[in-house]
Amino acid sequence: VKGESWVGFDRDFSLAVGAQGWIGMTWPKAYGGRERSALERHVVLEEMLAAGAPVGAHWTGDRQTGPLLLRVGTEAQKQLFLPRLARGEISVCIGLSEPDTGSDLASVRSRAQRTSDGWRLSGRKIWTTNAHRSEYMLGLFRTGEPDGRHAGLSQFLIDLSLPGVEIRGIRDLSGQAHFNEVTFDDVDLPPDALVGHEGAGWQQVMAELAFERSGPDRYMSAFPLLSKLADVARRDCEMTRRLIGEAVGDLIVLREMSLSIAGRLARGETPEKEAALVKELGVGFEQRLPEVVRAACAGAPTDNELAALLKTVTLLAPTFSLRGGTREVMLGIIAKGVGLR
Numbered sequence: 001v002k003g004e005s006w007v008g009f010d011r012d013f014s015l016a017v018g019a020q021g022w023i024g025m026t027w028p029k030a031y032g033g034r035e036r037s038a039l040e041r042h043v044v045l046e047e048m049l050a051a052g053a054p055v056g057a058h059w060t061g062d063r064q065t066g067p068l069l070l071r072v073g074t075e076a077q078k079q080l081f082l083p084r085l086a087r088g089e090i091s092v093c094i095g096l097s098e099p100d101t102g103s104d105l106a107s108v109r110s111r112a113q114r115t116s117d118g119w120r121l122s123g124r125k126i127w128t129t130n131a132h133r134s135e136y137m138l139g140l141f142r143t144g145e146p147d148g149r150h151a152g153l154s155q156f157l158i159d160l161s162l163p164g165v166e167i168r169g170i171r172d173l174s175g176q177a178h179f180n181e182v183t184f185d186d187v188d189l190p191p192d193a194l195v196g197h198e199g200a201g202w203q204q205v206m207a208e209l210a211f212e213r214s215g216p217d218r219y220m221s222a223f224p225l226l227s228k229l230a231d232v233a234r235r236d237c238e239m240t241r242r243l244i245g246e247a248v249g250d251l252i253v254l255r256e257m258s259l260s261i262a263g264r265l266a267r268g269e270t271p272e273k274e275a276a277l278v279k280e281l282g283v284g285f286e287q288r289l290p291e292v293v294r295a296a297c298a299g300a301p302t303d304n305e306l307a308a309l310l311k312t313v314t315l316l317a318p319t320f321s322l323r324g325g326t327r328e329v330m331l332g333i334i335a336k337g338v339g340l341r
C-alpha cells in the first residue's frame with residue numbers, strides 16, 4: 001500500500017535492494033557491506049522513503065541490528081548475520097516492549113536464565129513489528145536482579161523458529177496486523193545467542209535506540225503525501241503555496257538535524273538527546289501533514305491518489321508518536337539531556 005512506507009514488507013524487494021548493495025552500505029566489505037559514507041547511505045534511505053518503497057523486510061537490520069553487531073557482536077556473530085542482512089535475506093524484529101513495560105523499559109520482566117549449555121527464555125513481548133515475518137528477534141531480557149534500575153538486562157538474538165516461541169498477530173486501527181504478541185515458553189538458546197556483554201543490555205539498547213530514532217524515517221515516512229499534494233495542488237492559490245512552503249521548510253531543518261546525527265553515530269557516539277529531538281520534531285511534522293493536505297484542499301481532495309494516501313497516512317499517524325518511544329518519553333530525555341531534570 002503506497003503511503004505505508006517502512007511498515008510495508010516485501011522480501012523480493014529487499015533481496016533486489018541487497019543485490020544493488022544498498023543494505024549495510026557503510027559496513028566493512030568483509031561482512032557484506034560496501035564501505036560507503038554515512039551521507040551516501042542517508043541519500044539512499046531518503047530516496048526509498050520519498051518513493052514510498054516497502055523497506056520493512058530489511059529496515060531494522062540495516063538501521064540498528066547490523067550497526068549494533070558491528071559495535072558489540074562477536075566475530076562469529078558478525079560473520080553469521082551481517083552478510084545475510086546485507087543481502088536482504090533475513091529480517092530481525094525488535095523485542096523490547098512487554099505487556100506491562102513500554103516506556104519504562106528498565107522494568108522488563110521476561111527472563112533469560114543460564115543453563116548448562118546456554119540460556120532458557122521465558123516471558124512475553126508485545127507490539128513486536130513484523131515478528132511473524134522475521135527470522136530473528138533482538139530481544140531484551142532480564143539476566144540478573146535489578147541492582148540500580150538499569151542493571152541485570154541483556155540482549156539476545158533469538159531464532160524465532162525454535163520450539164516454545166509463539167507469535168500471535170494484533171490488528172491495528174487500519175485493520176492490518178503489522179505487530180504481534182510473542183511468548184517464550186522455556187525456549188532454549190545456544191550460548192552464543194547473547195549479544196554483547198551480560199548485564200550491559202541497557203547501555204546497548206540506548207545506543208540502538210539512537211540509531212532507531214534519528215534517521216530520515218522519522219520525518220519522511222509520510223513524504224509521498226506531501227509530494228503528491230505538491231503535484232496536484234492549485235499553484236495559483238496563495239494559501240496552498242504557503243502551506244506547502246512551510247512544510248518543505250520544516251523538512252529541510254529536520255534533514256539537517258538528522259544528517260548531523262548520522263555523522264556522530266558513524267563516529268561511534270551515542271547522541272541520545274539529539275536523536276530524541278529529531279524523533280519528537282519529526283513525528284510532530286509527519287502527524288501534521290494530513291491537516292496540511294486537508295487545509296490545502298479545503299476538505300477532501302478530489303485527486304484519487306492523494307485521497308488514498310491521505311486515508312492511509314491518517315490511519316497510521318497516531319502510531320508515529322508511539323513507536324520507538326512516546327512523545328512524553330522523548331520530551332523527558334530531551335529535558336534531562338539539557339539539564340532541566
Ligand SMILES: Cc1cc2nc3c(=O)[nH]c(=O)nc-3n(C[C@H](O)[C@H](O)[C@H](O)COP(=O)(O)OP(=O)(O)OC[C@H]3O[C@@H](n4cnc5c(N)ncnc54)[C@H](O)[C@@H]3O)c2cc1C
Pocket residue numbers: 093094095096097098099100101102103104126127128129130179319322323324325326327328329332
Ligand atoms: C506501530 C507500533 C509499532 C511498534 N513496534 C514495536 C516493536 O517492534 N518492538 C517493540 O518492542 N515495541 C514496539 N512498539 C511499542 C512501543 O514502543 C510502545 O507502545 C511505547 O514505547 C509505549 O509503551 P506502552 O504502549 O507500554 O505505553 P505506556 O508506557 O504504558 O504509556 C502510556 C502513556 O503514558 C505516558 N507515559 C509513560 N511513562 C511516562 C513518563 N515517565 N512521563 C510521562 N508520561 C509517561 C506515555 O507517553 C503514554 O502516553 C510499537 C508501537 C506501535 C504503536
